[in-house]
Structure formats: C-alpha cells, structure tokens
Amino acid sequence: MSEYAVKRPLLSYKFSLEIRQQMAWYWQAIILAASLLIGLLISGAILVAAGVPAGELLNEFVLYTLLDVQSLQSVIFQASPLILVGLAGCLAFRARFWNLGLEGQMIFGAIGATAITMWEVGHPAMRLPLMIIAALVCGLLWAVVPVLLRLKLGVNEIVSTLMLNYVAINFLLHLMYGAWKDPKDAFPYSPKYEAFELLPDVFGGLSLSIPLALVIAVVVFWFVSLSRAGLYLRFVDQSPRVARALGVPTARIILITVLFSGALAGLAGLMVAAGQEGRLTHSFYVGYGFSGILIAFLARNNPIAATCAALLIATLFVGGRSLQVFYQIPFAMVQLIQAVLVICVASSDFFIRHRIRRIQGGD
Amino acid sequence: MALISSWLGNTPEFAVPFALAALGLIITEKSGVLALGAEGLMLVGAVMGIGAYLSIENTPLALIAAMVSASVVSLLFALMVLVMRINQVISGLVLVFFCQGLSTWIGSQFGWVNRPVPGLSEFAVWGLADIPILGRVFIQNAVVYATPLIFLLSVWALYRTTAGLRLRAVGENPQAGDAAGIPVLGYRLAAIVIGAALIGLAGAFISVLSTKLWIANMTGGRGWIAVALVIFARWSPWKALAGALLFGCIEALIPQLAASGIKLSQYFVFMAPYLITLGVMIWVAVSKRDSSSQPGALGSPFIREERT
Numbered sequence: 001m002s003e004y005a006v007k008r009p010l011l012s013y014k015f016s017l018e019i020r021q022q023m024a025w026y027w028q029a030i031i032l033a034a035s036l037l038i039g040l041l042i043s044g045a046i047l048v049a050a051g052v053p054a055g056e057l058l059n060e061f062v063l064y065t066l067l068d069v070q071s072l073q074s075v076i077f078q079a080s081p082l083i084l085v086g087l088a089g090c091l092a093f094r095a096r097f098w099n100l101g102l103e104g105q106m107i108f109g110a111i112g113a114t115a116i117t118m119w120e121v122g123h124p125a126m127r128l129p130l131m132i133i134a135a136l137v138c139g140l141l142w143a144v145v146p147v148l149l150r151l152k153l154g155v156n157e158i159v160s161t162l163m164l165n166y167v168a169i170n171f172l173l174h175l176m177y178g179a180w181k182d183p184k185d186a187f188p189y190s191p192k193y194e195a196f197e198l199l200p201d202v203f204g205g206l207s208l209s210i211p212l213a214l215v216i217a218v219v220v221f222w223f224v225s226l227s228r229a230g231l232y233l234r235f236v237d238q239s240p241r242v243a244r245a246l247g248v249p250t251a252r253i254i255l256i257t258v259l260f261s262g263a264l265a266g267l268a269g270l271m272v273a274a275g276q277e278g279r280l281t282h283s284f285y286v287g288y289g290f291s292g293i294l295i296a297f298l299a300r301n302n303p304i305a306a307t308c309a310a311l312l313i314a315t316l317f318v319g320g321r322s323l324q325v326f327y328q329i330p331f332a333m334v335q336l337i338q339a340v341l342v343i344c345v346a347s348s349d350f351f352i353r354h355r356i357r358r359i360q361g362g363d
Numbered sequence: 364m365a366l367i368s369s370w371l372g373n374t375p376e377f378a379v380p381f382a383l384a385a386l387g388l389i390i391t392e393k394s395g396v397l398a399l400g401a402e403g404l405m406l407v408g409a410v411m412g413i414g415a416y417l418s419i420e421n422t423p424l425a426l427i428a429a430m431v432s433a434s435v436v437s438l439l440f441a442l443m444v445l446v447m448r449i450n451q452v453i454s455g456l457v458l459v460f461f462c463q464g465l466s467t468w469i470g471s472q473f474g475w476v477n478r479p480v481p482g483l484s485e486f487a488v489w490g491l492a493d494i495p496i497l498g499r500v501f502i503q504n505a506v507v508y509a510t511p512l513i514f515l516l517s518v519w520a521l522y523r524t525t526a527g528l529r530l531r532a533v534g535e536n537p538q539a540g541d542a543a544g545i546p547v548l549g550y551r552l553a554a555i556v557i558g559a560a561l562i563g564l565a566g567a568f569i570s571v572l573s574t575k576l577w578i579a580n581m582t583g584g585r586g587w588i589a590v591a592l593v594i595f596a597r598w599s600p601w602k603a604l605a606g607a608l609l610f611g612c613i614e615a616l617i618p619q620l621a622a623s624g625i626k627l628s629q630y631f632v633f634m635a636p637y638l639i640t641l642g643v644m645i646w647v648a649v650s651k652r653d654s655s656s657q658p659g660a661l662g663s664p665f666i667r668e669e670r671t
Binding site for chain 2 (some may be wrong): 149158336
C-alpha cells in the first residue's frame, strides 16, 4: 500500500457490498444480540431525554420488573394476550397476508364475549366457554371481509384491514358511550363482568390466560410445522405461483390461515377484557395490534420465538405503565421503543446478509 | 341552502390534506419506493407545525418547519429501505409506529397538547366570493389556493423535466436506469425526502390551519386514506386531486350532519370515510382497470449486486 493511500480520507474510498452466502449461527446470534443491545441503548437514551433519571432506568426495568416476583407475575400475565396477537401475526404473515386488522379483530372478539355477558346467554357454569367461543367467532368474522376481498378481487389487504380497524373502533365507542355503558358512573365502560365470567386463577395465582396462551402457541406450532396445511403454507410463502401450479389449494390455505389469525386476535380481546380489565373499556385495545405485527416480525413468523418476543414486549408494557405512573411519560413511549427495537433488529439482517468491502485504489 | 353553501365552503379545507399527502405519496412511489408511512409523517408534520408556531409565533415558518421535520424523519425511512434494504412494507409500518410514538411523546413532553393557535386568515378571491351558494368556496386561506399551484408545479417537474423523467425511469426499471448512469438511490432518496415534505405539510395543515391545535393521533387514519387514494388515482396526480376533493366533500359533510340533528349515532357517521375508502378500493378492483400505471418496480429494493 502506498503512502498516498494511507492519507486518503475515508469517504473517498469506494465501498462495495457482497452477498454473504453463509454465516455461522453464532455470528448471526452475536449480531442479533448486538443489534438488540444497540436498540435498548437508544431506547434508554430516549427515556433519559424524556426525564427518567438514568440511574432509575436499570431499577425500573430490570430490578423491579424482572426480579420482583409480583411484577414478574404481571409481566407473564401481560404476555398472554400479546402471545396471542403475536401468533395471529405469524399466521397471517406466513400466508403472505398483511393482516393489520388485529386491533379490529381483537375489538370484535371482546365485543362478542361481552355480548354473552350483557345478554346473559346460557347457564353461569357455561358462560365462560360461551364467551371464548363468541370471541373466537367474532374475531374470525371480522377477518372474513378483507381476506375474501383479497382472494376474490385482489383488494389490497393493508388498506382494507386498517380501514376496518377504524370502523371497529368507532363501533366500540358507539357501544361504550351508548347502549352498553355502565349506568353506575360516567366512564365509557361496560358493567363489570360477574365473577364466573372472568378468567379464573389456576395454580399459584396465575391466571388461566397463561396456560391457555401456551397451549395455543403449541397448537399454532403444530399447525405451521407439522400439519399438512403448514406444509402447503410454506409453499404459498415461498412462491404462490409455483404452489398453484403444483395443485396446492392456495386460496383455501390462505383463507383458513387468515381466519385462524383473526380468531386468535379475537381471543386476545377476550383475554384483555375478561382477564385484565374485568369489563369492556373504550381503549382496551391500544397498542396490541401494532405489537402483534412487531412480535411476528421479530420472531420471523416462528410461533415459539413469538412467545419469547411477546415476553420481551410484555416487559416493555409493564415497565411503560410504571413509567407512566411515576414520571408522567405517555404510554406511546412503549410504541416508540418497540419501533426502535424493530428497526435495529431488522437492520441486523443487513449485516448478516452482506459483507462491506473497501475497494482498494478506486477513485 | 345555507347548509349546502357552508358544506361546499368547507370542502377545500378538508380536501387539501388528502391532496397534499397523496401528491407526496405519488412522488415517492413514482421512484419505485412503496411509501406506507404517510400516516406517521403527517403526525410529525402536525405536531412540529404546532410546536414551531408556539415557539416562533409565525405561521408560514411553522409550516416550513413542519415540512423540514417530516423530511428529516423520512431520512430514517430512507436509511431502512435504501441502505438496509429492509422490506418496504415493514419499513413503512415501523415508520408509522415510530412517528405515532414520537409525536405523542414530543407533544406531551413540551406541553403542546390542546394549545390553540390562530392559523392563517382567510381571504376572498375578488368577485368570485359573491356568487350565491358557491361563493363560500372562494374564501380560503393561502395554502388552499397554493395547493393547485403545487400540483401544477409537481406535474410539470414529474412529466416535463429531465429529473422527473429519470425519477420515473428509476421507478419503472432501476436496472435499466442504473445502466444509463442514473444514480438510482440518489433519485429515490430525493423522492422520499420531497414526498415527505409534502406529507408533512398536509399534517401541519390539519393541525395548524384546520383544527388549530394538537391532539395525539389527530390525523385519524387520513394518511392511510391517502394511500388508498393513490391506488384509486392510479398514480396520476390530477386524479388524486379529484379523489381528494371527493373525500373532502365526505369529511366536510360529517359536521354538517351532526349540526342538522339527524338521528344517527355520531360514531356511525365517523365510520363513513373509512367505509367509503373500502368501497372505493372494491370499486377499483371490480372495474379492473389497467394496472400498467403502477410504477413497475414499486416495492422492490434496488441492489446492484443482486441481479434478479
């Protein structure tokens, strides 16, 4: 190398990108972990800028949230609806369907379950199973329109699912400020559910929602990895055209998968209403739809990884709520941090797939 | 009659944000970058417009500040799609989430929520404001009058200049453009930044000139409606302007309906724009018009080393 080359400023070099064919798994893991760490550092910097004392950050998120038994319980508790929306996202994205309507499906799931309680359908002992069925069916029904429009007419599902979210939100507000408002006070909430309409606690103070979410995660894992539909789904994901040419019933597979996704989102709505709030409220859905999409993306549509990612996001939710109480930081901060984490993790893909080379002697 | 007159008079004010946002989206998408982030960039423009006004008390400068800040945030999107080559749908969605969080936080951090601003004064076009019924249409603020000019300028730049030709070439076939010596990523970056400035102006129009205050998530899906509008207009600026007027009519009708005391829950009225958007999407799909007007390389990243 000549002396001349050493003195050149960095930007005058030409860089080229090469595609890496293969990368050892531990390097991939290191890059992924580093990108997550960078994301967390950026998030920490944002929180400090928002007025959280730097020393308190570690306390708030690590010590209080994860090492304290009670808040660890609340993290796991918070994780169960997030696991469900994350799984719903995984399913839809595996079918190459951008289901951004998780929020709307969740709202209708919760409305369906609340309808059972409002109209007192069935014997009290049968009430909760009926609510679960209603939540699944209503979530599923809210996904029917966009998936059929996409399959029959080719209507872009990103726009249609989002528009239906806004319709669902306004319908929820209509109920909460109108017919279903609890007459006891001025808040836009439905009357409280009866005790037998709530998700009961099972062993050791854990709500039933957690084992339920885990069982469903296993079912989804079976569906995408072991079942015949899952095999077809991989065809559809890799190349819809080839799948159709090979005689895979593409449309039916997409339809079933997206409806499954909608049903799970509906069940997530029930979990928030009957598990956490104990009633239907006007804003119970806030943050879940986006989180479901981001969890699915972080997990690369893998149901087991989605369960882990949901725990991470649940920690953010719980930590974000305590920041809201102690430092008046809006809950939207959780959304900002989620976005930062996803950007960092998505960027790590670039470094895994490419090698940056400096071209010597180029001018 | 008074009802119809004020309805028509309010239409331009509701149509302008749709029109500007759709134009910004068209410019970005003509370069082959799928821009789903409009909702988020509008929010950034809206909060920064209010914030800039509250800090410097000058409305034109506040609008410019909103445009600049939306452009700055769009650099993050450019980093994601042009440099990191992240899936453009995911990048657009993440940008929306990012901006929703960012704008809500900034608004409450600096105490800009619910602080009224005066906006711009409205003035009448000489002679036209006296026309019966229609006259109210010609009493508007300066940005409303500037919107057709911005469209004229953009259409001229897109279709009558070399830069516009190259921008569209990059969106149709980046490999061919690259071979012809056009800096593909440079044109895409410029398209993202310019488009974001227009989208930011659309957001600031809503907050600074129309509602005259900031509330978190105040755009309420208008950015997504603009995305639908671009598909409906088949990436043609003039059709997008016509579509924006249609949606402006619908939005302007909502307060009129509320005022006229029709016995219908207000929330069902609020659903109307979203349902109509869905209806328009279905209509576009059923009529199966030619899809050749869509930029050929829309949504696919350009990577010189990865020949497809």
